[in-house]
Amino acid sequence: MPWENFKEEEFACKHCGKNGISHELINKLQSLRTELGFPFIITSGYRCEEHPIEARKKTPGTHAEGLAADVYVRGSKALNIVSRAKDYGFTGVGVNQKGDARFIHLDISEEKQDRPRPHIWSYWWTTLFYFGTRLSLSFMFLLYTASAQTLLMSKGLKYWLIKQEKKYLHATLPNKTCI
Ligand SMILES: [Zn+2]
Numbered sequence: 001m002p003w004e005n006f007k008e009e010e011f012a013c014k015h016c017g018k019n020g021i022s023h024e025l026i027n028k029l030q031s032l033r034t035e036l037g038f039p040f041i042i043t044s045g046y047r048c049e050e051h052p053i054e055a056r057k058k059t060p061g062t063h064a065e066g067l068a069a070d071v072y073v074r075g076s077k078a079l080n081i082v083s084r085a086k087d088y089g090f091t092g093v094g095v096n097q098k099g100d101a102r103f104i105h106l107d108i109s110e111e112k113q114d115r116p117r118p119h120i121w122s123y124w125w126t127t128l129f130y131f132g133t134r135l136s137l138s139f140m141f142l143l144y145t146a147s148a149q150t151l152l153m154s155k156g157l158k159y160w161l162i163k164q165e166k167k168y169l170h171a172t173l174p175n176k177t178c179i
Pocket of ligand 1: 013014015016017018047048049050051
């Protein structure tokens with residue numbers, strides 16, 4: 001299905017490329033985007049259950065159901081999205097407006113156990129998570145480099161660390177293909 005301002009690929013899982021995004025979700029995003037008139041940078045759309053963020057949860061969330069997208073946005077644009085979201089059929093609005101990883105989460109989920117709808121919330125863990133992951137990976141890499149000459153740490157660990165860092169970056173950076 002063609003959309004004026006979105007490509008389905010923008011919503012693919014950044015961990016494996018699988019794409020289970022709902023077309024209804026993109027339809028609603030397109031309508032809202034058309035009204036607001038500025039680009040929506042999608043930082044996260046569909047996330048498979050093995051995606052690092054979903055894997056941490058007790059039960060996979062709306063992203064794993066293909067019903068949610070995070071839009072990288074701040075300031076007055078973020079306020080415009082939040083103000084208009086309900087009128088365009090979004091039932092879940094998550095607000096993260098602290099630090100570098102600012103975004104508005106929009107989803108079209110129905111009410112479920114432990115998932116009230118319509119609902120708005122803010123994230124308390126994201127800043128901690130983003131910076132925490134970054135910091136601990138850097139620290140582990142430092143440790144690895146410091147002890148690289150010993151037999152205490154394997155080459156395998158180095159590649160594991162690099163893989164984790166890549167995964168982390170893919171999971172958090174905005175897509176560049178935004179229209
Ligand atoms: Zn995946």
